[in-house]
Amino acid sequence: MGLPELYWLPHAEDFDARIRDLKQSKASSSDLVAGLVNLANRRLDFLQTTRLDRIFQKRLAEIEQSDAAPARIKLALLASGTVDHLLPAIRVAGLRRRLSVECYVAPYGQYAQELLNPASELHGFAPDAVLMSVDVAAAVPQLPLELDRGQVEAEIATRIAELRELWRLAREDLRAIVIQQTVLNRALPIFGQFESRVPAASGALVRRFNLALTEAAAADNALLLDLDWCAGQIGINRLGDEMLWHHAKQEVSPAMAPLVGDLLGRQLAAIRGLSQKCLVLDLDNTLWGGVLGDDGLEGIVLGQGSALGEAYLAFQRYAKRLSERGIVLAVSSKNDARTVEEAFQRHPEMALGLSDFAAMEVNWEDKPSALQRIAESLNLGLNALVFFDDNPAERTLMRETLPDVAVPEVPDSPEHYARCLADAGYFEAVSFTADDQRRTQQYVANRERKKLEAKATDMKGFLSGLDMEARIGPFSQLDLARITQLINKTNQFNLTTRRYNETETEAMTTDPSVATVCTRLKDRFGDNGIISVAIARLDESADEPVMEIDSWLMSCRVLGRKVENVVLDELVRQARDRGAVALRGEYIPTARNELVRQHYAELGFAPLTTPEQSNGHSRWVMQLDDYRPQNLEFFKVVRADD
């Protein structure tokens, strides 16, 4: 178990030389960013991490001005101990995912005061996320040992209620996502192994406390930085020790900062929609042992009967489980396509079947091209892909050709594959929605739709053949997790690419000046779930009230289905309800949203600016008195009312 060394990342053989190069670099800022991200994706110890962070911070202003500027997130750390030594590792973990993390550390032990005081530096900082970290002594009271279970639970409930009040302040006053660290169980047993049988004994108390914390987090939609779990993985005395606590009030040793920083970096990236979404698997010696083309269907090693066969099977089962939670699976293998199909259909021990893969690239072409085609066919960015291949040459080629693809170092033996993938944390989640569970079915249904599209002779015939039903209306409480997920991960069909967290989307539902539109789409191939989100705000500063479309985005899975026309009808309806006379829209160009440059023109909006005036940024308007609803005959529109 090598978690502390970030063992899934490749070594940085020439670290010193590359740091020297970066320091003296006169390279353009995009090359500088590429160099920094590349080094951040190496297996660095805590001193190397600190040195890389120094260069990153020194050149930050220049980096943030550049075209290659990473996404940004502001993190406030509120802790009862010292956390400053974790900051370089947190920032490097962000950089690893092309995320620039700006950190603010509240004065030692002052988190409650900072949260309560609207004039505090914390409020001025306006964090997107707040990490609350409380050590065992600060979190859990010392109780008289004779208290029974009920009394102990009442004490814990009081503490949890106090914490939840702080979470509420962070959520409502700061509009921030709360990340609560679980309490590290450093309590020393006074009863030995009998400890957990005595409710008021500290060891037992901390366990109950963490359990109650988990339940409260689920109720309040807070995230958990699960250090207690991490300690269970690597050993609590490796994570930190008493010398560091008494000497420097560090719960986590500087040596473990790269690991803890990465655990947090994953969550920050997930908040920004930067978690990976698709696992691309090699086949020979990755999903089974041996080479299918040479050894034949009977010769490959898979399944019960041998240790290696069971190990490959366990890895397939882990991949299957990932797909059940919404991670899309794909194959990239140099093999004969028919032999592979036959193997999946006929080998009795396969846990994965052909229908578990949303894309199959089985041919003799180079793998970087295969991954580009997979990304394209699934409408995903390359940074959404993880490439898992036992062949080191393929991994090196992939890293050099497509640096945005995540490429873990695959362990030497298959019994370690699944753990490697789990430890690397590519698929960190901040929510789990019904749509996640249906994802693979949706991609498979999409393949069927494409077949129909190929057959249909005209567009209208194709659309009518789909039997589409759109369910449309304001955001509902139940859908906020999926709505927020879509807001944070949609890059292509996204007019403004503004990101909001769940606290913010929730606030929109109760603000009468904000119009929200959420659209679900069903068709004869299945339920696509929530696929489009639009947000508009009433601007009453002008002579006549106008609705400003703040955000408009859609999943590319349903491109070309005229969903945007249905959404426009709903936006107009809600704008009229609020007394607006016009709708205004804007397009903010990014590296990924060229697709929608003409979106407003195509819907009949008139330009307010020309792109030449303003770097491609354009503004548009539509008067509402002459707007007629579109009434598309191939759409059944159902209004989901407030």
Place this chain on the structure above:
Amino acid sequence: MTESETYDALNGIFREVFDDEGISLTPETAASDIPEWDSFNHINILIASEIKFGVKFNASEVEGLKNVGDFVRLIQSKLAAG
């Protein structure tokens, strides 16, 4: 490990911690000689040394250190004790 090898290894750690290739330690070097030698970097030096030399320091040993000479003597005694 000889005393001079310990100095060399420690010098490497200091250069990494302070990102300064010009650092050259003597027995008299103390926190006041290196402006960035604050409590944060102090802990980093201790932890990096624990990893490098394969030893563990305890709180009472760490309290008593006045300069690099003291620290090298502490490391040497730990290494000798095995």
